[in-house]
Amino acid sequence: MSDPFDLAEVAPPPAGALAPAPYLNALNPEQRAAVEALDGPVLVLAGAGTGKTRVLTTRLAHLINMRRAWPSQVLAVTFTNKAAREMRERVAALLGGAVDGLWLGTFHATAARMLRRHAELVGLKPDFSILDQDDQLRLIKQVAEPMHLDDKRWPSRVLAAAFDRWKDRGLTPEQIGRAEAEHVADGKGGELYAAYQDRLRVLNACDFGDLLLHCITIFRAHPDVLGQWQRKFRYVLVDEYQDANVAQYLWLRLLAQQHKNLCVVGDDDQSIYRWRGAEVGNILRFEQDFPGATVIRLERNYRSTARILGAASGLIAHNRGRLGKTLRPADAGANDQGAPVEVRGVWDDEAEARLVGEDIEQLQRDGHPLKEMAILVRASFQTRSFEERLLTLGLPYRVIGGTRFYDRAEIRDAVAYLRLVNQPDHDLAFDRIVNLPRRGLGDTSLQALHRIARAQGISLTQAARRVLETDELRPQARRALRDFLAQLDLWRGKLVEMNHVALAETVLEESGYVDMWRVDKSPEAPGKLENLKELVRALAEFENLAGFLEHVSLVSDNEQQAGEDGVNLMTLHGAKGLEFDVVFLPGWEEGLFPHQRSLDEGEAGLEEERRLAYVGLTRARQRAYLSHAANRRVHGAWQSSIPSRFIAELPDEHVARTADSGLYAGHGRGGGLADPESVFAVPAPGSTWDTPGQRRARAFFAARNVTPPAPRENARLAANAAIAVGDRVFHQKFGTGRVLDRDGDKLDIDFQHAGRKKVFDSFVTKA
Numbered sequence: 063m064s065d066p067f068d069l070a071e072v073a074p075p076p077a078g079a080l081a082p083a084p085y086l087n088a089l090n091p092e093q094r095a096a097v098e099a100l101d102g103p104v105l106v107l108a109g110a111g112t113g114k115t116r117v118l119t120t121r122l123a124h125l126i127n128m129r130r131a132w133p134s135q136v137l138a139v140t141f142t143n144k145a146a147r148e149m150r151e152r153v154a155a156l157l158g159g160a161v162d163g164l165w166l167g168t169f170h171a172t173a174a175r176m177l178r179r180h181a182e183l184v185g186l187k188p189d190f191s192i193l194d195q196d197d198q199l200r201l202i203k204q205v206a207e208p209m210h211l212d213d214k215r216w217p218s219r220v221l222a223a224a225f226d227r228w229k230d231r232g233l234t235p236e237q238i239g240r241a242e243a244e245h246v247a248d249g250k251g252g253e254l255y256a257a258y259q260d261r262l263r264v265l266n267a268c269d270f271g272d273l274l275l276h277c278i279t280i281f282r283a284h285p286d287v288l289g290q291w292q293r294k295f296r297y298v299l300v301d302e303y304q305d306a307n308v309a310q311y312l313w314l315r316l317l318a319q320q321h322k323n324l325c326v327v328g329d330d331d332q333s334i335y336r337w338r339g340a341e342v343g344n345i346l347r348f349e350q351d352f353p354g355a356t357v358i359r360l361e362r363n364y365r366s367t368a369r370i371l372g373a374a375s376g377l378i379a380h381n382r383g384r385l386g387k388t389l390r391p392a393d394a395g396a397n398d399q400g401a402p403v404e405v406r407g408v409w410d411d412e413a414e415a416r417l418v419g420e421d422i423e424q425l426q427r428d429g430h431p432l433k434e435m436a437i438l439v440r441a442s443f444q445t446r447s448f449e450e451r452l453l454t455l456g457l458p459y460r461v462i463g464g465t466r467f468y469d470r471a472e473i474r475d476a477v478a479y480l481r482l483v484n485q486p487d488h489d490l491a492f493d494r495i496v497n498l499p500r501r502g503l504g505d506t507s508l509q510a511l512h513r514i515a516r517a518q519g520i521s522l523t524q525a526a527r528r529v530l531e532t533d534e535l536r537p538q539a540r541r542a543l544r545d546f547l548a549q550l551d552l553w554r555g556k557l558v559e560m561n562h563v564a565l566a567e568t569v570l571e572e573s574g575y576v577d578m579w580r581v582d583k584s585p586e587a588p589g590k591l592e593n594l595k596e597l598v599r600a601l602a603e604f605e606n607l608a609g610f611l612e613h614v615s616l617v618s619d620n621e622q623q624a625g626e627d628g629v630n631l632m633t634l635h636g637a638k639g640l641e642f643d644v645v646f647l648p649g650w651e652e653g654l655f656p657h658q659r660s661l662d663e664g665e666a667g668l669e670e671e672r673r674l675a676y677v678g679l680t681r682a683r684q685r686a687y688l689s690h691a692a693n694r695r696v697h698g699a700w701q702s703s704i705p706s707r708f709i710a711e712l713p714d715e716h717v718a719r720t721a722d723s724g725l726y727a728g729h730g731r732g733g734g735l736a737d738p739e740s741v742f743a744v745p746a747p748g749s750t751w752d753t754p755g756q757r758r759a760r761a762f763f764a765a766r767n768v769t770p771p772a773p774r775e776n777a778r779l780a781a782n783a784a785i786a787v788g789d790r791v792f793h794q795k796f797g798t799g800r801v802l803d804r805d806g807d808k809l810d811i812d813f814q815h816a817g818r819k820k821v822f823d824s825f826v827t828k829a
Contacts, residue, residue, distance in 0.1 A: 074296060075129040075297055080294050083127060083154050086118055090392070096327075097121045100130055100297075103318075103352035104325040105345070108388045109333060110374075110680035111365030111641070118327050119445045122166075123156035131296040134163035137317070138299040138688045139172055145301060146171075156706045157586060165295070169310050173273040177280075180287055184276045185263040193262075193269045198222055209250055214499060217245050218290045219386040220583045225255055229271030230339035232278050232309040237258055247478030274309045292320035301326035303348075305780050307339035311767075315351065330385050331378050334635060334674045337585055338665070357385075362392040363680075365641055367400020368685050369716045376713035380716065389680070402718040403679070405709055410693040410700075411444075411649070415451040416453075416648050416798055421687065422457060422629060432457065434643035436630040438678050440655040442589055443467075443596035444648065445631050454792045454829055456630035468614055472579070472590040476597055477614055479569050483553045484607050487521035496522075499578040501542040507535050523547070549573065562607040566598050589657060599695045634678045645682035650675075650690045650706040674815060675708045785809065792822060792829040 086094055096106045096117045109113035122138055125131055140146045146167050153384050154160045165172060178188045193201065199218040206213075206221060224246045228238060235256035243252030262268060268276065281288040298318045300306070303326035306314070318324035326348065333342035349355050363371055371389040378384070391398075410412045422435055426794075435682070437448050446467040454457045467473060476497060478491040485491070497503040497512075515525040526543055529535060535543065553569050571578045579587050604610040630642065649655055655675070660667035660814060679686055686822045785791060789801045791811060799813035 069400050072132065072135065074131050074135065081128050081158075082126065085123065089120065089551070090362055091122075092360050092362065092390055093117050094357060096325075096360070097124050099325075099356050099358065100125060100128070101323060103348070103355035103752065105348045105357045106325065106452045107328040107385055107387055108327050108329055108355065108360040108362065108401045109387055110329065110677070111363040112360035112389070113362075113364060114301075114327055114329075114360065115145075115148065115152070117360065117828065118299060119152040120148070120156060120260065121325065122164075123153045125297055126161060126164075127157060132163065133161045134165065135294060135296045136299070137168050137172065137295040137297070138164070138166045138301075139314075140301040141167075141305055143168060143169060143171075149301070154414070159465060170270055170273050173277045173313065176291065177268070177273055177358050179278050180284075181276075181486060183280045183284060183287070186276075187266050189266070190302070191265075191267045192273070195222075198269045201261060201267075202258060205261050206247070206254060209247070209254060211247055211250070214578060215581045217582065219246060221254065224251060225258060225269075226271050228255065229275045230309055232275060232306040232312045234275065234279060252776060271309075274313050278309060278312050278316065281313075285812065288316060289320070291317055297323045298325070300324070300326040301715050302329075303329050304333035304342060304345045305335050306344050308341055308344075311341065311344045311815055316480075324352065328381075329375075331381070331387075331673055332638065332677050334638065334670060334677055336670050342383065342670075345597060346385060360386045361387050361389055363389045363758050364392045365683055366680060367684060368398070369402045370679060370682050372716035373403040373686070373712050374676050376716065377679065378672060378676040378709060379709050380711050381672050382384060382665075383669050391490055401685055402716055403688060403712065404718050404720065405650075405688045405690075405712070406720045407705070408689060408691050411447055411695070412689045414648050414689050414691050415447040417647065417689065418448060418687070419451040419455050419457070421646070422443040422452075423455060426457075430643060431458075432629045435646070436637065436640070436644070436681065437646045437648065438628060438632060438634050438637050440657060440674070441592050441636055441650055442470075443592040444654075446596050448631060448648075451642045451650050452629060454798065456798070459631055460628045462630050462640075464631040464632060467593070470593055472595055475575060476566075476570055476594055477611070479573060480566060480574065480607060481611055482523075482550060483557065483565075483569060484611060486523050486550070486554070489515070489522045492522040492526075495573075495575075496543075496546060499574045501546060503542055504539070507539040509545070510534050512827075523550075523783075557607065562604070562610070563598060563601045565607070566601050570594060570598075602695065625739050626673045634674050637681050638677055641681050643683050644685045645678065645687070647675075647678050647686065647688045648690075650688050650696075650709055651703040652706055653703065654694075655706050656708070672708060672711075675706075680805075688822075785826065787829060790829045791825045791826040793819075796821070 086097065089097060090113075093113055095105065095121045100121075104112075106117060108117065118138075122136065126133055138149065140149065150161075150164070150166055153164070153166075165175075167175075171216055174192065177184075177186075178190070181188045181190055186579055199222055200226075203213075203216045206216070206218070211278070213310050219607075226285065235252060238252045238255060240252070243249070243255070245251065246426070247254050249267070259272075262272065295317055298314065300314060305328070306610075314324065320378070326345070328345050330342055330345045333340055336342070349357065366374075366389075367522075373393060375388045379388075387782070408417055408612070416435060417621045422432070425435060426432060437445075439445055439448075442464060444463075445461060449459065449461075449467055461467075465471075475495055478494040481488045481491040482495065496508070511522055513524045513528060514529055517527070520528075526547055530540060530544055530547075549572060553565065553572075556568070579590050579594070582590075600611050604613065611797065630640075632640075634647075643660050653661075656668055656671035660671045688709065690709065691703060693700050693702055695701070785801060785804070787801050787804055790796050790798065791801060791809070793811070793813065796811075796813040796819055797814035798817075799811040799816070801809050802812050802818070803810035804823075808820055809823050809826065811816050811818055811826070
């Protein structure tokens, strides 16, 4: 067996199997064909739940068992360390022991091993360091400072994102076009990229993007080196090929050119990471890039019911950019179709959260563990209403692959501003946002404030006022601090005269915090802005700012008590690769899902959104619930919405549409009303449901013998009037309690944690 680092050409092992291959008997015919097609390029189109990992690991074990290559002559690459570990463990189990010398790891880890062999060819030493993200940002800041860029418009993370995009496409500074470079760093993008790369070489360092980029550069400039690696790796296997970016594609193609024994496993229908460089065209073009390739489709699904698979397949069939396959259950009988996918329409997103909460409670009573249920949202801001509803119901939950709403950095920043307006002496809030966005207050200035506050036993706000009376700070820092304190005083003065929702918007705008994210060009910035809008929307549900801030504290305290068995909340992107018994898919509305940003990108953006919908549906084993709301509150104002086009694309035979799911007229299968915006405009309290559009809506409902949903405000008043003695209710400040007595619109309630209180019925909801 050859040394895994030896590049000398080594003959393959003698022909003949090392041992019998009972592992082949566990495969279905298509899986077995993919495992046994050992020669030449192979594309395995593995649909969701069809045993992709089993095929890849069994093929890897079969190559070694059939003595097609020494382990060190096989290269297998994945996207995550977890996937690489799982593959290694499975191969060892199939072969009866660990396999030494196998090149199995992530793209970046494998490229790093190669690069250390030839580092000098790109101006590095073999012991180069690999920068983490923080170090990368600090280095970019150092390189950018002499160019006098506006660091608010071009912060380090924005520049890093631009450099990463270029590296993902395999582009060195010399290969960046002038027109493209001019869009970055006020026209200095190319110059800055080159300076950054030069600085990395001086430091004998790489960032993650360099690992592949340098390898590609070496392979292109030094055919002899490329030839050594091509001869070494007789077989190359790739997992999740649909997620490969251009640099990964170029690296793989160069390595596989000699033997052409390249096997890629992936699903074009699950390519959902275009925003971070993934190029679905890599898998779509495989047969053109590797003529004579064998294409094997895995369509037998071992996860979901026939109804779920039928709905998902019918939806994704509307995409033009796909190779085509149709999922079917692997072992379900003709009469075992499963429950249809349920599509429910609701009046607003609060009703949506209540509906999902009721379903979860019922499913839990029926014996479904909470950990086998998931709420999958398109945008992270959507989780707030579900988090709060689950807290109200006392149901534990966890946010997977992300942070709970009130723990997100941008939400903590915004809440800190509001706390400081409401509580001038809140030191933690002051410390968090006094220089956010940057106001020219450096570490020295902040240390002076802390020193004065400790010495005199006063708050940081008071220390800031006192330090302005001295010359301890530089004039620029004094001006910045004086302006900041003046802003706080101005906002506090408006607490009495201005609605707390409008005040919050004013604070976030006038502080420059929202603008900081507006000019940020990183991929995370739009989501952070959406979260800030959702925060403002949350404020509208409270009487005043103090009540909201107390609620945030209570929520944070409750979140720490979540148990092991909890409902899973995550974005659709974060759900890829996971599966649950029951999946809830809320917010299927135009502009939200498909998202407006993707719609603005044209057909490519829309098709990726449809693939995301397909991923969401195929996470469900037994039940899938889709919902859409006629109204959502944005910045405290109600906006009408219409159902997602994806709902209309779901095949009727696999879907159950509840009575009001087809009420959102003029769109898809529900059609019939021309102007949904006027239909779903929320009337003022006490007004009648009598606009022209609403009259047509009443006629539409009457023709179908359906009672229209009541306007939200009227429905809320009716619900409050119906609260009776003995009912379980929820108050935003006092939490959950039981009604002991009622006197007109006043309720006497025994709260679980706050004790006995008298409150107005308008301040509580049924729990």
